Amino acid sequence: MFINVLNRELRIAARSPGEWLQPLCFLLIVMTLFPLGIGPSPGLLATLAPALIWITALMAVLLSVDRLFRDDFEDGTLEQLVLSSGPVWLNSLAKVCAHWLFTGLPIVCLSPFLCIMMNLSSQWMPKVALSLLLGTPILSLLAALGGALTVGLRQGSALLPVIIMPLMIPVLILATQAIASPASGDAYFLWLGALLSFSLTFLPLAIAASLKVAVSR
Amino acid sequence: MIDSPLILCHVRNLACERNQRTLFSGLSFRLEQGQILHLKGPNGSGKTTLLRILAGLFIDYDGQIEWQQDHHLIYAGHQYAVQGQLTPLENLSFILSLQGIAVARDEIYRALADFGLEDTRFSLCRELSEGQRKRVTLCRLSLSKRPIWLLDEPYSALDEAGAALLSGICEQHLLSGGGLVMTSHQAVPITQPIDTLELQPCL
Amino acid sequence: MNIRLWNWIHKLGSAKHFYRFSSLILPGLWVVSVLILSLGLYAGLMLAPADYQQGDSFRIMYIHVPAAILSQSSYVMMASMGALFLIWKIKLADVAMRTVAPIGAALTFVALLTGAIWGKPTWGTWWVWDARLTSTLILMFLFLGVLAIRNAAGNGPAAGRMAAILAVIGVINLPIIKYSVDWWFTLHQPASFSLTERPAMPVEMWLPLVVMILGFYSWFFALWILRIRTEVLVTEANKDWVRQLVNQR
Numbered sequence: 001m002f003i004n005v006l007n008r009e010l011r012i013a014a015r016s017p018g019e020w021l022q023p024l025c026f027l028l029i030v031m032t033l034f035p036l037g038i039g040p041s042p043g044l045l046a047t048l049a050p051a052l053i054w055i056t057a058l059m060a061v062l063l064s065v066d067r068l069f070r071d072d073f074e075d076g077t078l079e080q081l082v083l084s085s086g087p088v089w090l091n092s093l094a095k096v097c098a099h100w101l102f103t104g105l106p107i108v109c110l111s112p113f114l115c116i117m118m119n120l121s122s123q124w125m126p127k128v129a130l131s132l133l134l135g136t137p138i139l140s141l142l143a144a145l146g147g148a149l150t151v152g153l154r155q156g157s158a159l160l161p162v163i164i165m166p167l168m169i170p171v172l173i174l175a176t177q178a179i180a181s182p183a184s185g186d187a188y189f190l191w192l193g194a195l196l197s198f199s200l201t202f203l204p205l206a207i208a209a210s211l212k213v214a215v216s217r
Numbered sequence: 218m219i220d221s222p223l224i225l226c227h228v229r230n231l232a233c234e235r236n237q238r239t240l241f242s243g244l245s246f247r248l249e250q251g252q253i254l255h256l257k258g259p260n261g262s263g264k265t266t267l268l269r270i271l272a273g274l275f276i277d278y279d280g281q282i283e284w285q286q287d288h289h290l291i292y293a294g295h296q297y298a299v300q301g302q303l304t305p306l307e308n309l310s311f312i313l314s315l316q317g318i319a320v321a322r323d324e325i326y327r328a329l330a331d332f333g334l335e336d337t338r339f340s341l342c343r344e345l346s347e348g349q350r351k352r353v354t355l356c357r358l359s360l361s362k363r364p365i366w367l368l369d370e371p372y373s374a375l376d377e378a379g380a381a382l383l384s385g386i387c388e389q390h391l392l393s394g395g396g397l398v399m400t401s402h403q404a405v406p407i408t409q410p411i412d413t414l415e416l417q418p419c420l
Numbered sequence: 421m422n423i424r425l426w427n428w429i430h431k432l433g434s435a436k437h438f439y440r441f442s443s444l445i446l447p448g449l450w451v452v453s454v455l456i457l458s459l460g461l462y463a464g465l466m467l468a469p470a471d472y473q474q475g476d477s478f479r480i481m482y483i484h485v486p487a488a489i490l491s492q493s494s495y496v497m498m499a500s501m502g503a504l505f506l507i508w509k510i511k512l513a514d515v516a517m518r519t520v521a522p523i524g525a526a527l528t529f530v531a532l533l534t535g536a537i538w539g540k541p542t543w544g545t546w547w548v549w550d551a552r553l554t555s556t557l558i559l560m561f562l563f564l565g566v567l568a569i570r571n572a573a574g575n576g577p578a579a580g581r582m583a584a585i586l587a588v589i590g591v592i593n594l595p596i597i598k599y600s601v602d603w604w605f606t607l608h609q610p611a612s613f614s615l616t617e618r619p620a621m622p623v624e625m626w627l628p629l630v631v632m633i634l635g636f637y638s639w640f641f642a643l644w645i646l647r648i649r650t651e652v653l654v655t656e657a658n659k660d661w662v663r664q665l666v667n668q669r
Contacts, residue, residue: 004314012302015341076296077312079274084315085288091315145589149582153572163565163586166558167593170600177607195596206589209506213581216275217573236576237658277577 001086002094009098020102023064027107030056031117042119049118050128050179054172057107057132058139062161064103065143068095069151073214078151082215088208093200096137096144096207104136124179131175134192138171141203148210152217171195222250223285225365225396226271231280233266240266241416244280248365248396253387253409256400258416264400265369267416269294271398272367288317290365297354301343305329305353308342312357320360328356332382347374352382359386366390368399380406433510435652436661442645449642456635463628471625477541482629484534486636487527488556492594494524494640495559498566499591502584512648514580515655517587518570519647523640525563531556551605555598562590 013020034052035045072078081091111129112122120128146164150156174195178188225248232242240263248254256264269275271282272292299308309325329335332352337345342353351374358366366387372380384407387397391409405411431437464482471478498520504513535553536546547553566583573579621629656662 001314001317004311008300008303008307008311011307012300015302071300074296075300076294076298077300079292079294079296080298080312080315082274083272083290083292085317086315149569149586150572153569155572159568159572162561162568166561166565166597167589169558170593170596173600173604177604202592203589206585210582210585213578213585216269216277217576217578237655 001084002090005081005091005094006098009095010101013098013102019067020064020106023060023103024106024110026063027056027060027110027114030059031114035117045119046121049115049120049124050131050176051172052118053111053114053128054131054135054175057136058165058168058172060107061103061136061139061143062146062164065099065140065147066157066160068099068144068147069211069214070147070156073151078211079215082212088211089204092144092148092207092211093204096140096204099144100137100140104132104140107136108132127179130189131178131192134189134196135171135175138192138196138199139168141199141207142167142171145203145207145210148207148214151211152214222252223394224249225285225289227283228271229281229283231267231270231278231282233263233270233275233278235263235266235277246412246414248398250364250394250396251391251409252396253391253405253407253411254396254398255405255411255413256398256416257402257413262416264416265295268292268367268369268398268400286364289363290367291316291358291361291363292367293354293358293371294369297350298357299342299350299353302341304339304341305334305337305345305356308353309357309360313360316361316363318361325356325360328360329353331359332356333378348376348379351375352379355379355383355386358390364395366395366397366399368397370401371399372401372403433512435512435515435656436659438512439649439652442649446642446645446649449638449645453635453638453642456631456638460628460631460635464632468625468628469622474542477538480534480538482632484531484538485629486633487531487534488552489633490636490640491524491528491531491556491559493637494520494527495562495587495594496591498524499584499587502587505580506584506588511577512652514577514584515648515651516644517580517584519651520644521563521566521570521583523643523647525560525567527640528556528560528563532560549605551602554605555601558597558601559594562594566590 031052034048038044038048069078072081082088084091108129111132112125115122115125115128142164143160146160149163150159153159171192174188174192178192181188227247229245231244233240244267246254256267258264266275269292270278272290274292298312299305303311306322306325306329309328310320310322313320326335326338329338332355334349334352334356337349342350345353355371358368371383375383387407388409391397391407399405432441460482465479468479470476498517501513501517501520504510505517532553535556539548539553540546566587569586570579570583573582653662653665
């Protein structure tokens with residue numbers, strides 16, 4: 001059943017490419033704004049780069065998560081997901097997986113270009129990519145929780161960032177430190193991995209609980 | 218008529234409050250095989266809430282609901298659960314798979330044809346009219362093999378032909394030992410014994 | 421004996437019994453908290469000696485530290501009430517949760533404000549990104565999140581569940597956030613910079629602090645109980661015992 005939900009999400013995403021391309025365009029545009037605002041000095045940009053890339057990735061994920069549950073809520077599919085005979089948390093996990101494949105993974109793939117834009121030399125690219133690879137799934141999971149909580153509310157999409165951003169702060173701190181610290185920074189990647197497995201264990205359950213509440217209103 | 222029908226569902230002393238208003242209290246009834254329970258009442262009397270309580274979507278109630286078996290119901294509410302970016306085939310096979318039912322593609326095509334939708338095989342559901350999308354939901358009902366159907370205003374958005382199809386599958390379902398609970402403003406045009414439960418808004 | 425105690429605690433979950441029980445203890449609690457707070461304030465403002473580094477401006481600590489401690493405990497209490505509501509469906513827990521959220525948010529704001537006031541004479545700036553103040557700011561956002569969800573979702577039980585889920589996730593995240601902020605701070609500020617890491621204080625200084633903390637706690641509980649009572653009267657307005665109470669007045 002996980003495969004079925006995943007399949008469906010991938011099919012829908014493939015048929016409406018605008019929906020998931022939009023946050024990525026947003027990412028690229030904002031990354032262009034930073035040098036325009038800060039000034040083109042390569043040294044300064046390179047120093048700020050990990051944080052800027054990460055904050056922009058965070059915002060892009062937040063932007064893209066609203067459609068995750070809202071469409072299904074409005075056409076009644078969410079009710080059927082909640083009523084399904086399989087566990088709701090597994091269905092939720094499948095949806096978040098699909099969301100990450102179309103949001104987080106493209107960001108990981110774009111990261112070398114973002115590094116180039118920020119004058120970050122190529123030795124940093126693997127670290128940036130790895131931090132995004134481990135961190136964006138956590139962001140997707142947290143953002144999905146926000147989406148599930150706000151899906152039935154009138155101004156839900158405006159409320160989502162307010163609710164979820166404080167919870168994303170540890171990811172931001174860990175990831176930027178993992179990039180910026182010297183070779184002994186591998187420990188930070190392990191911490192990031194630990195946070196990821198922790199989130200994978202608990203957050204789908206919370207998302208499932210929120211969906212059940214959303215559907216009962 | 219079925220001899221000695223099985224009781225599919227037994228409800229005792231159901232009470233529910235919403236927005237500090239009592240919707241109903243002390244409600245008790247049974248749903249038997251081959252029986253239709255028709256929920257009647259003016260707007261706001263709690264018909265949809267009662268249906269959603271039976272479906273398991275709404276959980277703030279007092280009282281007991283006993284079901285004869287698990288994974289037995291199918292709920293079709295006001296929304297059709299039809300995703301615009303998918304074809305009818307994809308929609309149906311997905312929703313049925315959510316209920317653990319795997320249906321062969323040919324069977325789905327046959328059901329679509331029965332409901333007059335054979336031309337829409339390759340269209341995306343957002344290109345269908347509302348009545349056609351409703352018929353896709355009806356296909357889902359006929360393809361699922363579950364004994365209890367909970368339908369919220371099933372006859373809305375259907376033309377005469379569609380209504381006749383709906384009555385047809387409902388009768389078939391009842392004759393094969395299923396139970397049906399539906400809300401409807403109008404009289405139910407099905408030639409099977411109907412039990413009516415009328416809900417009045419409490420003041 | 422154990423069974424009796426358990427039964428009594430269980431009874432407290434009912435709005436009616438809670439109301440009756442709180443009618444007995446609330447006046448006493450107010451008196452106690454006012455007494456302790458006055459004692460603490462007097463001791464802290466008058467009796468404690470001036471700090472050799474900061475002079476008299478350190479005295480804002482007597483409000484800042486209790487407020488900060490209480491803001492964190494109130495978040496944990498709020499999340500516990502949320503968990504009670506989610507798991508055991510006790511309606512009073514929902515009432516308790518939504519009444520404590522504004523109190524906690526206000527306390528966090530007071531902690532932030534007094535932190536800024538403390539910073540100005542000590543470090544010359546209104547704000548400093550040290551570990552404690554940053555964590556308090558994040559806590560403020562967590563509170564605002566719960567309040568925002570409550571506001572948007574209305575008053576029904578579904579709204580209570582949403583806020584409870586957010587609060588529980590927040591409380592699980594709280595140690596993670598604190599740990600990562602502390603670690604972030606020590607990485608970037610190797611020299612000891614923190615407003616709140618101080619050399620050992622003499623008894624005359626920290627004793628009033630303890631008294632103030634106790635006073636804050638008792639005042640907090642008194643206020644919370646009062647709010648629960650009011651809220652209970654509103655939500656159970658159509659019940660007989662409430663009507664009787666109103667008619668008696």
